[in-house]
Amino acid sequence: MEKFAVRSFFDHLTESDFKEWDEILEKIRKACENNDINLTAEYDLAFHRSLVTRSQSADLIAIWSSIVSRVREHFKATHANYKNLIDVYKEHVAVVDALRCGELNKALDAMEKHIC
Numbered sequence: 563m564e565k566f567a568v569r570s571f572f573d574h575l576t577e578s579d580f581k582e583w584d585e586i587l588e589k590i591r592k593a594c595e596n597n598d599i600n601l602t603a604e605y606d607l608a609f610h611r612s613l614v615t616r617s618q619s620a621d622l623i624a625i626w627s628s629i630v631s632r633v634r635e636h637f638k639a640t641h642a643n644y645k646n647l648i649d650v651y652k653e654h655v656a657v658v659d660a661l662r663c664g665e666l667n668k669a670l671d672a673m674e675k676h677i678c
Contacts, residue, residue, distance in 0.1 A: 563614060563622060563625060563626065564610055564613045564614060564673055564677070565670050565673055565674070566617070566622065567613045567614050567616065567617035567619070567622055568613060568617075568661070568666070568669060568670065568673065569666070569670075570617045570618075570619060571616050571617055571618070572661070572666050572669075575661060579616060579661075580658070580661075580662060582612055583609065583612065583658045583661075584658070586605055586608050586609045586612060586654075587609075587651065587654055587655060587658060589601075589605040589608070590602060590605040590606060590609065590650065590651045590654055591648070591651045593605055593647075594647040594648045594650055594651045595648065597647055599638055599641045599642055599647065600638060602637075602641050602647060602650055603634060603637035603638045603641055604634070606637050606641070606650060606654070607630065607633060607634055607637060609654055610626075610633070611626065611630070614626040653672065653675065653676040654676065656672040656675075656676075657669050657672045657673050657676065660672055
């Protein structure tokens, strides 16, 4: 879903997008450094929500809204399996860095690695 969203807005990225993502990334970093799985999951959710919302697709937003509670639990379970929680942060940074550099395929690959 997020990959579809990114494709929809990639050609229209703004500095405001990166400002929002950088703020979320900072929150993810702090939560990871504090080894707070629940807070990391919440900020991870905020990041993914921001991608879906940025698409401005009513259908994607509706789908996201219907599954968000399941996604939250999935993130918590997945994050608990990381040897080092800071890797969650690094995965998100890779996505944003690729978007910032204008590298759509690299961003999609990073997203796929993070999601799967």
